[in-house]
Amino acid sequence: MDSLFDFDGPPDRYAVMGNPVSHSKSPQIHQALARQTGQRIVYEAIQVDPGGFSQAVGNFRAAGGKGLNVTVPFKQEAWTYAEERSERAEQAGAVNTLLFLDSGLVRGDNTDGVGMVRDIVLNHGCAISGRRLLILGAGGAVRGVLGPVLAERPARVVIANRTAEKAEILARAFGGNLVMEGCGFDALGDETFDLVINGTAASLHGESLPLPDGILAVHGACYDMMYGLEVNPFLQWGEAQGASRLMDGLGMLVEQAAESFWLWRGVRPDTAPVIASLRGG
Numbered sequence: 001m002d003s004l005f006d007f008d009g010p011p012d013r014y015a016v017m018g019n020p021v022s023h024s025k026s027p028q029i030h031q032a033l034a035r036q037t038g039q040r041i042v043y044e045a046i047q048v049d050p051g052g053f054s055q056a057v058g059n060f061r062a063a064g065g066k067g068l069n070v071t072v073p074f075k076q077e078a079w080t081y082a083e084e085r086s087e088r089a090e091q092a093g094a095v096n097t098l099l100f101l102d103s104g105l106v107r108g109d110n111t112d113g114v115g116m117v118r119d120i121v122l123n124h125g126c127a128i129s130g131r132r133l134l135i136l137g138a139g140g141a142v143r144g145v146l147g148p149v150l151a152e153r154p155a156r157v158v159i160a161n162r163t164a165e166k167a168e169i170l171a172r173a174f175g176g177n178l179v180m181e182g183c184g185f186d187a188l189g190d191e192t193f194d195l196v197i198n199g200t201a202a203s204l205h206g207e208s209l210p211l212p213d214g215i216l217a218v219h220g221a222c223y224d225m226m227y228g229l230e231v232n233p234f235l236q237w238g239e240a241q242g243a244s245r246l247m248d249g250l251g252m253l254v255e256q257a258a259e260s261f262w263l264w265r266g267v268r269p270d271t272a273p274v275i276a277s278l279r280g281g
């Protein structure tokens with residue numbers, strides 16, 4: 001029980017909103033980040049019914065909430081809800097972090113892309129700069145990571161998707177001066193890639209992607225944004241292709257959380273022990 005002389009007041013409140021959300025590891029991750037950095041926060045998972053997002057955010061703010069993570073299916077609604085947005089959230093067209101500023105403004109950010117890039121480059125020591133990348137998928141997750149991936153200045157980026165048109169649209173939207181292309185899986189086969197990133201939901205359903213043999217360069221690496229699967233068909237494909245590295249998305253999950261934590265608290269935690277503990281290490 002808090003003492004009468006506890007001048008610190010109640011801990012600041014944060015939460016993740018989504019549907020479903022009970023499986024979310026975010027409360028566990030943020031509590032670990034807070035313990036490590038000595039920050040007094042509480043962080044919970046809140047399930048929100050379809051159509052109820054704005055009301056739920058309003059209730060959370062009225063109860064003194066300081067910030068939110070937002071997950072499927074509300075990232076676009078969170079983008080609309082935010083009154084100002086970071087450039088990376090603007091580019092992604094989706095918001096996964098809301099900050100309730102002292103001025104009363106609601107700021108939206110997207111930490112997924114920077115989280116994935118940090119995991120690949122810093123945690124795994126796998127460069128993106130100057131490399132040839134193949135990115136599989138053209139949904140929200142891929143859109144969210146493209147800005148931070150391109151900021152690393154890869155030599156080439158090909159986006160391949162089951163629905164080719166969506167990949168073509170995305171490649172055009174992010175193209176700029178970089179050599180970037182969008183296509184269907186059937187157009188792959190003529191070139192090789194140093195890093196293949198799976199941002200499709202295929203692994204989630206235990207399904208394999210129709211990828212041709214030989215598109216992974218010698219010493220090439222594979223990264224799946226999915227994590228926690230006993231059997232990951234995409235990483236199995238990578239192994240059969242002789243990948244030098246097979247990486248799942250658990251580090252991305254922790255890194256995007258750490259970036260949100262930094263935005264809210266102004267403290268940058270050490271992610272390595274949190275990733276290790278989630279892996280049971």
Ligand SMILES: NC(=O)c1ccc[n+]([C@@H]2O[C@H](COP(=O)([O-])OP(=O)(O)OC[C@H]3O[C@@H](n4cnc5c(N)ncnc54)[C@H](OP(=O)(O)O)[C@@H]3O)[C@@H](O)[C@H]2O)c1
Nearest residue numbers: 137138139140141162163199200201202207225249252253
């Ligand atoms: N580690 C992390 O922190 C993190 C963060 C965000 C997302 N993710 C993961 O990223 C994945 C994608 O999420 P999202 O939000 O982008 O989903 P989304 O917007 O629904 O997009 C799904 C994508 O997967 C493709 N797809 C679905 N089933 C497929 C199949 N059987 N074969 C081939 N392609 C298939 C879709 O292709 P069509 O366009 O043809 O339908 C689309 O490109 C999910 O598995 C999610 O768990 C991980």
